[in-house]
Amino acid sequence: AMTAADHPAVAGLVLMGVSLPMPVNADLLQQAKDDPQTAASLIAKWGCDKDHPQAEAARQTVLNQMAQTPPACLYADLFACNAFAPASLPAKPALVITASRDKMTPPVAGSAVAERIAARTVSLEGGHMMMTEQAGNIAKVLAEFAGSI
16 A cells, blocks of 8 residues: 555555555464454454454454455565565655554554654544444545545
């Protein structure tokens, strides 16, 4: 998203669960390569807030979404995150959405990115899978941001 934001057709940038750099645990990266299904289970376990009132349903939704993509995609995605080192950061209107109990990219990491790119920050309750856990609130925040650019 940060690289694509440089394109003239892009008016603004929304980042959720972000950090710079974007390190991925080496064991998880290897697991995604060797056994993507187990890696997806670990991501669903750690990515969904255990205190969410429908935590198990959120985890199952994440697993169902991951199951619809080719197995190699998870490794490719995590590898790209781990290797990402931007030459520059976008200078567009930006919004960073963090989640209060995100274990994969803690809110402080998202806030640091927001500071570096002069982005507005919104913090929601939940974990890294905030789009599943807070779909209604995410949609509201995105609509407000889109209306402001």
